[in-house]
Amino acid sequence: MRLLATRNYSKVHQxxxxxxxxxATTIVCAFSVNFIGYQAVALVLLLAVSFNAILFDIFPVLLSALLSAxxxxxLFIPPIFTFRIDNAEDILIFLMYFVVALINAVLTFKIRRFQQKVEEKESKEKSIKLYNTLLNSLSHELRTPISTIIGAIDTIMDNPHKISEKNKNELYNEIEIASFRLNRQVENLLSMSRLEAGFIQPKNDWCDINEIIFSATKELKNESKNHNIEFTPNDNLPLFKLDSGLIEQILRNLIHNALQYTPKNSTITIEVNNDDNNCSITVFDNGNGFPQNKIDFVFDKFYRLNNAVSGGTGLGLSIVKGxxxxxxxKVELKNSPEGGAKFTIEIPVETSYINNLKNE
Structure with a gap:
C-alpha cells in the first residue's frame, strides 16, 4: 500500500x-441492484469503505462510512428516495450496517497504521545495519590509503639522504596509488549522497565515447598492472550527446570492480556500439563470474559477496545503476557462457557525426 502514497495527499484530496x-460504487450498485438485491448492495458499499480505509486517514474514511450508510x-432500502424505513428488519440491518461500517473503517485504519509502524521499524533497523556496514568498511578502506600516504611521506622526510632515487620513486608511486584509491572512495560517497538526495541531473553534451573510455582506463593504469584491459576504439561511432562525467564514473566503477574480483592476468574487455539510438557499452572479463543466486543483489547499496576481497564499501555497482x-x-549483469561476468549498459542518446555538427 505504500506504493500508492495516498496518505501524503492533502486532507481535501483525501x-x-x-x-x-x-x-462510483453507488453508480455500479444502481445498475446491478435488480440482480443482487439491496441487501447485497450493503456488502459492496462496505467493500468500498474498506478500500478507503486502506488508502486514507481516519476522518475521510469515517465520512465515507457515514455517506455510504x-x-x-x-437509494436502496424501500421506500427508496426517502430516509424512512418501514420494515423493522431493514431498520435493524441498517443500524448493523452503520455500526459495522464504522468499526470496519476504524479497525482497517488501525491495522494499516500498525503495519506501517512495523515497516518503519524494520526499515530503520535495516538502515542502521547498512550504515554500520558502511562505517566498518570505511574504517578500513579510508584508513589504509591514508596510512600508506603518511608512512611514505614520513619515510621520505626522515631519511632524505639515505633513500635512493629508485626507492623514492617507489614511495611516490605508492602515494599516487593510495591517493587515487582515497579519491575514488570519497567520490563514491559523494555520488551516493547525490543519488539519495535526488540531485543527479545529467548535463548532456556532444562527446566522443572512445575518448571517455581511454580516460577511464588511464586513471586505473596503476591498479591494472596485473590485468589486461582490452579496448579497441570503434571509429565508426557517431558523437553521443550524454553526460561524459557520469559515463566515465560508471566505467571506472565497472573496471575497478572487475580488477578487484578477477584473478591476476585476467582480461577485461570493453566494447561500445550504437544500437537503435542507444549507446551500448559492454564490460566483460574472463574471471569466475558471479554466483547465479547473487546476481539480483549486486546492485544493492552496500552489498558485497561473501568471498569479497578486503576493503570496498559496496557502493560501486549501486552507483553504476543509479x-x-x-x-x-538500464544496466544488466549476466555470466558469460564461456566464463566471467558481463555488464551491459544501454543509454538512449542523440547521435550526430562531426560533419553534421559543423553545419549546425
Whole structure:
C-alpha cells in the first residue's frame, strides 16, 4: 500500500477521492441492484469503505462510512428516495450496517497504521545495519590509503639522504596509488549522497565515447598492472550527446570492480556500439563470474559477496545503476557462457557525426 502514497495527499484530496470512490460504487450498485438485491448492495458499499480505509486517514474514511450508510438508506432500502424505513428488519440491518461500517473503517485504519509502524521499524533497523556496514568498511578502506600516504611521506622526510632515487620513486608511486584509491572512495560517497538526495541531473553534451573510455582506463593504469584491459576504439561511432562525467564514473566503477574480483592476468574487455539510438557499452572479463543466486543483489547499496576481497564499501555497482538510470538507461549483469561476468549498459542518446555538427 505504500506504493500508492495516498496518505501524503492533502486532507481535501483525501476527502474528495474517498467521496468519489463511494459515488462510483453507488453508480455500479444502481445498475446491478435488480440482480443482487439491496441487501447485497450493503456488502459492496462496505467493500468500498474498506478500500478507503486502506488508502486514507481516519476522518475521510469515517465520512465515507457515514455517506455510504445514508446512500444505502436513501437509494436502496424501500421506500427508496426517502430516509424512512418501514420494515423493522431493514431498520435493524441498517443500524448493523452503520455500526459495522464504522468499526470496519476504524479497525482497517488501525491495522494499516500498525503495519506501517512495523515497516518503519524494520526499515530503520535495516538502515542502521547498512550504515554500520558502511562505517566498518570505511574504517578500513579510508584508513589504509591514508596510512600508506603518511608512512611514505614520513619515510621520505626522515631519511632524505639515505633513500635512493629508485626507492623514492617507489614511495611516490605508492602515494599516487593510495591517493587515487582515497579519491575514488570519497567520490563514491559523494555520488551516493547525490543519488539519495535526488540531485543527479545529467548535463548532456556532444562527446566522443572512445575518448571517455581511454580516460577511464588511464586513471586505473596503476591498479591494472596485473590485468589486461582490452579496448579497441570503434571509429565508426557517431558523437553521443550524454553526460561524459557520469559515463566515465560508471566505467571506472565497472573496471575497478572487475580488477578487484578477477584473478591476476585476467582480461577485461570493453566494447561500445550504437544500437537503435542507444549507446551500448559492454564490460566483460574472463574471471569466475558471479554466483547465479547473487546476481539480483549486486546492485544493492552496500552489498558485497561473501568471498569479497578486503576493503570496498559496496557502493560501486549501486552507483553504476543509479547513474545509468539517471540518464534513462538500464544496466544488466549476466555470466558469460564461456566464463566471467558481463555488464551491459544501454543509454538512449542523440547521435550526430562531426560533419553534421559543423553545419549546425
Amino acid at each position: 476527502y474528495v477521492i474517498s467521496i468519489l470512490i463511494i459515488t 445514508l446512500i444505502w438508506n436513501f 547513474f545509468t538510470e539517471a540518464m534513462n538507461g
